Amino acid sequence: MTTKPGLAQPKPSASRARRERERQQMRARLLEAARDIAAEEGWNAVTIRRIAHKLEYTPPILYQYFSSKESLFVELMLVGFSELTARLEAAAEAPAPQRLAAMAEAYWAFAFASPELYQAMNGMDGVPFGTAETPPEAKTAFRTFRIALQSIAEARGAELGDPGGAVDTVWAFLHGCVSLAMAGRVKGGTERARALMLNGLEPLFAAQLSS
Amino acid sequence: MTTKPGLAQPKPSASRARRERERQQMRARLLEAARDIAAEEGWNAVTIRRIAHKLEYTPPILYQYFSSKESLFVELMLVGFSELTARLEAAAEAPAPQRLAAMAEAYWAFAFASPELYQAMNGMDGVPFGTAETPPEAKTAFRTFRIALQSIAEARGAELGDPGGAVDTVWAFLHGCVSLAMAGRVKGGTERARALMLNGLEPLFAAQLSS
């Protein structure tokens, strides 16, 4: 043995990189398959065998890329936060007077464009969240939101008394509106729920301003 | 056959009533067992065999009282709405100036006193809600809330521009706060989440007043 056998140093040889890339692609394909099935038939229909079959593999293949079915769900949750962040960042570019509404509409649009991801992020049984530490993808989404809210306050010549609290408050309201709407629990349907959300947004935000 | 065999008339004979009563008691015991297990170990641990074993029965017993495991969940959801209604009604007795906060605290207290029911009511995968028609238990909770909000508005010499919309809006906010807090996604923990909820409540409600 010419080298210490303990920790295999990366050895960035020729095709080592390709193998790793292919591995990541396979992970992505598994995630996409699970997501597609969930989007079409709901999370109950997402089974290991269905995922594997969709890619023309056999069931145990999943465990070469994820430690369990649940860990695949967790990863999809992170994908969800990333996609949400992208939409929030885009909405933050809106001119200041409409920026608040744009953020809310971005949140809403994400939820209804990808309900399967939204469900994976919120409340789907089996996805722990607060139990472990908050994942960085969620922190990023939160930070994007905070910066946007602060910029809106600034544009009004005020500032947020408690920026973190303001984000939590607004986020909770948006989530509540989406959650009830998605469950079909708002009388006038989703269109009305969206209007109620936009109505409540402004006073809720204004109350977060200080000085 | 002396009578039409089609629809068996009730025949309210002697002990027929007791049988029916016992049947309802057994249903209640099954529901309670499921709820207890969920409260102690989470909904994932609620299995047909666990429920039956807890009552010293064999698994198929459940199907003599419920058409499926899911239908038992749905029934527990209804129990949840009933218990929530009871708390809301009690809170509606508070003096007008504190009544709004009392309603919110009642909602919060219910959620954290019976998280297993709260989860069964909201978002737990496998419990359809908006799909079918809204169950009467949920309508009752909603109505209790609406009457309370209207009474608060009246006490302030105003009225709600859109009573139904006001309830949906406030409800969404409360649900969002509880949901995020329960998932451990509010920075300062549940105590802070509760404070944020109470802070946001007033401006959100005030914006629902008209004239």
Next chain:
DNA sequence: ATCTAATGTCTAACAATGATAGATTTCCTG
């Protein structure tokens, strides 16, 4: 070019789950 070791994938099986059919017991009613 060939041998060896690692990597990827499959076959076969496991225990646990929700659910059903049919036998069996228990209990009411006539």
Next chain:
DNA sequence: CAGGAAATCTATCATTGTTAGACATTAGAT
């Protein structure tokens, strides 16, 4: 007491997530 209905159990099913071990393929060193 007899007959039937109601309640419960035994045994079994297909499906689920998961693992162990065999097989094949490829990478890297000789």
